[in-house]
Amino acid sequence: MSEYIHTAYKKAARIQTVVCGFLFALFSFVYLYVFQRDVLEALHFSLAHGKTHFAPLASAIIITFILILLRWGVNCLLGLKGNVRAFSYLPSCLILGVLTDIGKNIYTEDYHTPWGWLLPIILLIYSLLVFWLRRLLRNRLNKESNPVSLMNYNLLILILLCLMTVLIGNTNRKFHHELEAERYLREHRYTEVLKVGEKSLEATRTLTVLRSIAMSRAGLLGEKLFAYPQYYRSDGLFFANDSMQTLRYTNDSIYYLLGVRPYTGEDRMEFLRNICYRGTGKYTALDYYLSALLLEKQIDAFGKALTDFYETEDTLSRYYKEALLMYRESHPNCPFLITDSILIKRYDEYHERKTDFASSVMERNGMRREFGDTYWWYFDYQE
Template sequence: MSEYIHTAYKKTARIQTVVCGLLFSAFSFTYLYVFQSDILEALHFSLAHGKTHFAPLASAIIITVILLLLRWGVNSLLGLKGNVRALSYFPSCLILGALTDVGKDVYTGGYHTFWGWMLPLVLMIYIAVAYWLRRIFRNQLNHENNPIILMNCNILIVIVLCLMAALIGNTNRAFHHELEAEHHLRLRQYQQVLKAGEKSLDASRTLTVLRSIALSHTGELGKRLFTFPQHYRSGGLFFADDSTQTYRYTNDSIYYLLGVRPYAGEKWLTFLQNICYKGTGKYTALDYYLSALLLEKDLDTFVKAVNDLYEIEEELPRHYSEALLIYRDSHPEYPVQITDSTLVKRYITYRERQVGFTSYTEERNRMRREFGDTYWWYFDYQE
């Protein structure tokens, strides 16, 4: 009977080892390839200075295999048994979390992280504590426990350690959206840039600028700019000056797109106005200038710029036409007519929908649901 229990225990221990290994492998691969691929790509670019190509699938597989081998080595060193055998995954999970704990300063010069000294310290403490506990509980570790308890305890330990890794890693969705958009922009996948975080009503300044660049490349800045959240006025067309807020793209990328650099201390609106009226910039500069005026809600200057710089006989981009419909409300003598009957009908519906609400908050939210992709909503409700 005793021999039968011993055989069952050894069989359960082998099954537990395989199950825990598969559980960790599945988590590690999914975590690295699906959830943290953008973080790994950014870290790789920073460490390799962009000189080598990043392969997300191969990286996830190689890192997972290395962490499995590390677990095997740790268990061989510590000799953990019984209900706590899966504690040998602690270093692997800790490294997995530290590897993906990357912040916005990843591209700054001399990038470093506190994990450089924290990781070795924690691992040394872990080894020391594990040795100490193994000596104290030697008899308990050698005791053959119930196979079901053995399995459940070790699986629970692996799950807890995987959760620890996930909590250590960067889970800031805004940061992930920025890195995703930047990645696709580098590959000139402009429609993919626009899909990053598209369902969120929040948008960081960096993501807003990256979207503007992508829209400019596709010639849709005047058509789709306000289909995305705009919280930064004309500042949403340019990166913040703080280098920790930008990544591989900076304002130099935008100046190249526009064809001209501003003078030292020159404000962006003045800069855009000058290059448009002087004709020194590329064709993309006009849409940047008109979009900046719309973002600032300066319709008087916008209408003047449209008359001066745009061929009115041509069909105007959607948001420009939407702005002119607002302008005509207060300036009925304005001669330019919007010929898009569908757009005019929608604008009439927009004005009709604005009445009958009991509170401003209700009105703002209700109008966003139906007209949140228009310049009208931005002009009336975006603070």
């Protein structure tokens, strides 16, 4: 009977080892390839200085394989058995978390992380602690437990270790959105850039600028700009000067897009105006200038620029037409006419709807739900 129990226990132990190994491999692959793909790519770019190509699928498979080998080596060295055998995954799970615990400073020249000294210390403490506990609890570890308990305890330990990995890694949604948008932009997939976080009202300055670059390259700046949250006025067309707030794209990318660099200390609005009126910039510069005027709510300057650079028979982009409707209210002699009956009707509905709310807060929120993708809402309600 005891021999039968021993055989059943050994079989259960093998099954437990295979199940935990499979679950860890599955977790590691999905975590790296799906959830942390862009973070891993950023780490690769930083370490390789952009000199080698990043292959996400191969990277996820190779790292997962190495971590499984590490787990095997740790278990051979420490000899963990029984209900605590899954603790041999701790170094692998810890390293997996450390690999994805990076922030925006990953691209800076003086990038450093406390994990450089903290990780070896933790692994050393782990090894010493396991050696000590193995000697202290030798008899209990060698005791054959119930196969069900064996599986349950080890699965619980593995789940907790995987949770530790997730908690260590960077799970900041805004940062992931920025990295994803940046990746699509480098791949010239401008439509995909605009899909990143499109349902969210959260938008960092970096993500806002990446979107505007994608719109400009796709010729959609005047069509899509106010379909997304705009919290930074014309600053949302340019990156912050602090490298900790940007990723691989910088303002040099935008100046290349515009065709001209500003003089040192030159105001950005003045810079955009000059390159348009002097004709020194590329064709994209005009959309940037008109968009900047709209973002700064300078309707009069926008109307003048539209008259200076467009012919009356030219087809205008959506938000230029929406702004033009507002401009014509104070400038009825404007040569541009809006003949879009649907747009005019919606503008009339916009004015009528504003009177239906009991408070300013209800008005702002209610109008956002119905007209939040219009320039009119931005002009009246966005601070």
